[in-house]
Every structure is written in structure tokens, then in C-alpha cells.
Amino acid sequence: MTLVKVANQGEVMENGGKEINVNGTRIALFYSNGKYYALEALCRHQDKPIAPGKVDGEVVECPWHSWHYNIRTGELLDYLEGVKMTTYKVDVRGNDIYIDV
Known part of the structure; x- marks a missing residue:
């Protein structure tokens, strides 16, 4: 397990995302x-950034073509079965946010 500090609490707004x-x-x-969640930053559809997408609970909608992913599991929720993005464990320690890479 390799933890890397990626942000401080407050840098990502509620129901928002940030690419790192x-x-x-x-x-x-x-x-x-x-809760904080981390997954690969590019939508599997056309490799567009997903961090600016609309977040609702555990679902993010890609802002480019409206593909929906579960931000906890990385699973694509529509269009194709078996498509999954890589997820990363997030660890919050005090004000610091770490990702296991």
C-alpha cells in the first residue's frame, strides 16, 4: 500500500470533483x-475528463456524453455491461486526503 497525499479537505466541494x-x-x-471517492479520470467512452461531471449520491454523469458511473465501484451504469473504471482507496487523516496508488 502506497499512500499519496492528493488534497486537503475543503478542496473538493460537496457533490463535486477535482482531477489530480x-x-x-x-x-x-x-x-x-x-465521503471521498477516487477513480480514473477519463471516461471510457471517448477519454474525456469526468471530474467536472454532475455528482448525485454515488453516481457521476460524464459531462460530455452523459455516461453514468458509480464512483464507489467504478461500474458503468448504462449502455454497456462489464465496463468498469479503476477505483482507488481514499484515506482521510486529519485535514489531509490520501489515495492508495
Whole structure:
């Protein structure tokens, strides 16, 4: 397990996302219902950034073509079965947010 500090609490607004770069890997960090979630930053449809997408509970909608992903599991919720984005464990310590990469 390699924890990397990626943000401070308050940098990601409720029901919002922020793209971060960890050692060359683009990751989307989301905050919803008091929890942080992290998954790969590019939608599987056309490799567009997903962090600016609309978040509702555990679902983010890609702002480009409206694909929906579960931000906890990475699973695509519509269109194709078996499509899943990589997720990352998030650990909050005090004011610091870490991702296990």
C-alpha cells in the first residue's frame, strides 16, 4: 500500500470533483454525502475528463456524453455491461486526503 497525499479537505466541494495527477496517472477525486471517492479520470467512452461531471449520491454523469458511473465501484451504469473504471482507496487523516496508488 502506497499512500499519496492528493488534497486537503475543503478542496473538493460537496457533490463535486477535482482531477489530480499522481505520478503521471490522472485520477478524479469526488466528494459526496460526506465521503471521498477516487477513480480514473477519463471516461471510457471517448477519454474525456469526468471530474467536472454532475455528482448525485454515488453516481457521476460524464459531462460530455452523459455516461453514468458509480464512483464507489467504478461500474458503468448504462449502455454497456462489464465496463468498469479503476477505483482507488481514499484515506482521510486529519485535514489531509490520501489515495492508495
